[in-house]
Every structure is written in C-alpha cells, then in structure tokens.
Amino acid sequence: MLDPASAALLKHQPPSAAGGRPEIDRGQLRGLFLDSITKGTVRWDRAVSGVTPLTDGTCRLHFGDGTAEDFDLVVGADGAWSRVRPALSQAAPGYTGVTFVETGFDHCDTRHPDLARLVGNGSMLAKGVGRSLVAQRNSNGHIRAYIAVRVPQDWHAAAGIDLGDQRAVRTHLLRMFDGWDESLRYILRNSDSGFTNRPLFVLPAPHTWEHVPGVTLLGDAAHLMPPVGLGANLAMLDGSDLAHALVTEAGVDDAVRAYESTMLPRSTEAATGSAQGLDHLVPAATS
Template sequence: MNTQLPSPLRLAIVGGGPGGLTLARTLHLHGIAATVFEQESHALERPQGGTLDLHEESGLLALRQAGLLEAFQAIARYDDQGTRLLDKAGNVLFEDQDAASGDRPEVDRTELRAMLLKALPATCVRWGCTMREVRARHDGRWDLAFDHGNEGPFDLVVGADGAWSKVRPLLSPYRPQYSGLTFVECGIDDVDRSHPTLSQLVGRGKMSVEADCKEIIAQRNGNAHIRAYAIFRVPADWAAGRFDIASPASMRTELLKEFDGFAPEILDLFRVSNDSFAIRLICALPVGHCWAGRRGLTLLGDAAHVMSPFGGDGVNNAMFDAVELARLLAERADWNEAVAEYESLMFARVVESAEGAAEGAATQLSHIGQELALEMYRSHASGTSLLPAPSTAPGSVPVTLQ
C-alpha cells in the first residue's frame, strides 16, 4: 500500500455505484482523498437490481487490489453459479452438474454496495446530490452544479454515473442506442418456502427458456428471491403500449398471453410474482467508443462503455476501470498524464467484451435461438467459448437504473 501523504489533487466522483465506490476505496488505500456524489438519499432508497457474477480477471482482481477480497467471501454465493436451459415444454436441455465449482461467484448488488461503503470513510459519500451540470472554470478546473447548489472547484471529475451520464457529453457526443431488446422484469419472494416447485425449476443459478423468438430468464438472488425477465425483440415503444406497469394484475395477464404455449410450471414465474414489475430497454454505446482527452474529466464503467448484459462484463469492467485509474493516479507524478494513460488502456481493453456483448445481443431471439443457446452452453462447459454466455444478471444493464 502506498503510504504517501494525501494528494493535493481535488477529485470528485459522480455516481456511487460499484465502479465509483471501488475507485474511492482504492484511492483511499493510496492516500488520495476523493468525494463521491450520489443522487440517492441513502444506500437503500431503491432496489439495486439483480445478482452479479464477478470474474477472476476483472471484478475479483479489482476487489483484491482494493483489499476487499476477504470481505467479499462473506457475501459471495459460490453455490449459485449454475445454468439450466429448458425448452418451452419444460424439458431440461442443459444443466451444470456442479454449479459451485465455477470461478464466477454471485453476489447481490445491495450486498456488494454495502461492503464497499463500509470500507470508506463516513464522510466520503455525499448523498442526495442530484447533479444538473458540470461547469468549466476559467482556471481549467470544474464546478458541479447540484439541486442544492454548487460544489467545487475540482481538478479532476470522474463520471461514474452510468449509461445516461451527465459527464459524458463534455467528452463525447455519443448516446446509448436501443439494441432492439426489451426486458420485462418481475420477482418472486420467499421462493424456497412458498414456491418450492419454482425453486427447483430455476435451480442454483440461472434458468432460461427460449422459443418462438421470445425468452424467459430467471435467476436466483440471495434471501430466497428469484428475479425473472421476459425478453422480446420489439420496437422501443412496444412495451409501453402493451403493458400497464401500474397494474400488476394486467402485467401478469399480458405476460401469460405473450408466452401462451409455454409449460404451466414455467409460466408460474409470472403467476406468483410480486407486484414489482419494470420495463427495461437494453441500450449500448458503439463498440470502440472513445474520446479525445480533456483535462480534468474522465469516465469509467457504463458511462464510458455501456453494453448489453450478454457476457456479464459490465460491473466487472467498471470495477477494473476503477482500480486501474487509482493505480495510475498513485504511480504517476503528473495526474493528467495518468488519466490519459488510463483512457488509452481502457479503450483497448474493453473492445473484446463490447464486441461479444454486441454479438450476443444481435443473435438473441433468432429463429434458431434455442439451438444457438444450447451450442453456446455446451461449448462454454467444454472450455471452447463461441459466444459470451448470457449474463446471470440481465438487470445489470444500467440504462434501466438511472
């Protein structure tokens, strides 16, 4: 650990998700102070989304560099790494035989965030800060304009504020574009006790059913909760005209109509769901998205390279972005050069996962989708990947969380 005195650099992190908090934690280890500005009023203001799988070469490596791997073991769910593929009649086409043997442990988003917050000084995160604008000062520094007033000046502002970042427009004109895929999300509570048949159907991890150019994915979360997604390839305004999100009963009725012909035990995912439904449009920035450097500004995570959830790399990329930026800021005498080096390395590093995610989204729900999914799972199990496996956390697409 770097024992240098705190840096005089005034650094603001916009966004208190996994990427922003990992950056703040790693900077703290290096003796560099940062302030995280988060628009939510407290950590539990809203549900944080579904389960995440952390990868050895990125998310887990980031936790190791942040000194949090031991703390992570207390919340990791190694037993929930399984995959099941069913046909619409409920027949099992593919199933992991040993779900706990994988190297991509699951963790609930809420638990991960709580762990990161616990590892930060109490004054590091400023809650209830809804940012309106990043304003350039005449001296090259930046002010942040919030509902409650201005904060600053800051030498460096890091946009970790997700798909619809308010920092990104100062660096790049690109906005995430709709992929053609819409997810309708619902959840089942206390599934092991109240719905044991559904619990067995989903198994220890993720269950998917693809047929008739539609798909259902259900994933096990912590605390006996299952999160399910109905997936459609439709125009961006289709779901808003089809579903009444304010009426849970109507949502269930329409979902049952859409998946008419699927086995009754599969459709029970909709019948017994709780009343919390959400419509999520899957959007992504272009593969290879980059920008010309601008002094005092940079991006990480989904603000820099939001992609579809197929591959599950979103949070892993964000956390690795964070530790790489922190490392370079600690190692380089010139922080501006550190940021430029970080951006150059990050642009090249995320291309492969962005390409895989884009290909996964493009081939999803094709007329031979079930056959492609089966081939993909078999190749993944044998260690010869053809396409990235669908993420065990489709809800991780941050366009839906802003």
C-alpha cells in the same frame, strides 16, 4: 438451459470446483464498498447537473441546487444517462430492440419450491425466437426473473397497456408466451413483486473520445452495453485500473491518459461480445 415447450433440461453447466466465478447481490456489494470508506466521504443529496472542463486542466461540477465546485479530476461513474459524459462525448445510448420485464419471488424454497428446483442454485434460461425467460437465484431466498422480449420500445402503448396495470401486463405477457411449458409460465402467473419495464440501451461500440484534462469516465457511463454479466465487473476493473494509474503515474493527467489507453480498447471488445451475448440470449427471427 431448459426447453421452452417442455421445460426439459437441455444443458447444465455446474459451477467450477475452484469457484472461479463468485457472485454477489448488487446491494450487498454496494454495502461493502460504502462500509469500507470513512463516513461522510459520500455526499448524498448533491445531484450533478453537468460538468465544465476548465482551461487549467481542472473540472467544475455543477449541482442541481445551483452551486458549483472545482476538482482536479472528475470521474463520471454515473451510469447510462451520465451527466458527465457530454463533457467528453456527444454519444447517446440507443435502444437495442430488447426489453427486459423484471419480476421476483420471495422465500422461494418454501413459497415457490417447484420454481426453486427449476432454477437451481444459479441461473435458468429458456429461450425461443424473440423471447426468453431468465431466472437467477439471489441471496435471502429470492429469485429475480426477467421476461426478455424483442419488441418496440413503446410495446405497451402499441398494445394499449398501462404499465401501472399489473394485471393487464401479466395477461399480455402470458399471451406472448402461449405454448410454453406451464412450469415456465409460472414465472408470469405467480410472481410476488410487480412487473418493471426495463428497455435495454447501449452506447455505440466503439465509444471513444479525445482526451480532455480533468475528466474521464468509467463503467456504464463509458461503455454501456447489454446486461449479460460484464457490466459491474468491468466497472470495478475500470476503477481499479484508474486508481492504480493515479498512484503510479507522475501526475493526474498522465494517469488518466494511461487509464483511458487501457480501458477504451478493452471496452470495445467487451461491448462487441456483449452484443453477441444478447443475440444469443434473445434470438431474433431469421428471414
């Protein structure tokens, strides 16, 4: 953690000697999962438009091409804007008031050595009131950076900025971080990739539903929360718990009930903690 005005080190938390918090790039994790299953298991180009629970306890998937298929169990693992969720809940994600603007740096150790030293081998955070800079070292010499700001969702429209005009976005962001140390503003001036606007949305917490046979949710589809390091881990834990229940319980419906009885309370606790984490990451102004 660095001081925004001077880039002086405020806090350093080295990795534990036991290596208790390993990290992996999302794309590599996705590759591991896909490579571990039989080819053809994943059916690409079959976008789901919606689901209909049936009276016999099964569930019908409706596809974008107009076709439909019935399944014993449909697991909505389709993220923030889930097409499966409406079968269980009318809850919709709401804007948190915080937007991440993402950018990146390639070959950081040779092309951006000062930034590489600033970030180190893990993550770097510099935060002020209503705005923060976060940078994380990824594999293959890449640094991913987020400009985190408390702004209206349409901040760019209010500022008269076309998000496709990268120069205008850069100029506006530099103005927002006026007075910050130049070694930190380097993130705004010299990124290799463009700026991607990512407004943060969350589901209400707690987000629960009455059990419906034949369908359930996991991951962001079930408990979308601020991205402070829990989302992917929870999704994998959800999947593991559901798989274990399907193997050990007497039937599919019993398994889903057992899974939901564990997942829903856990996700409520995690969502509350993640909301607090976002407030810590991007502090709001106090009156």
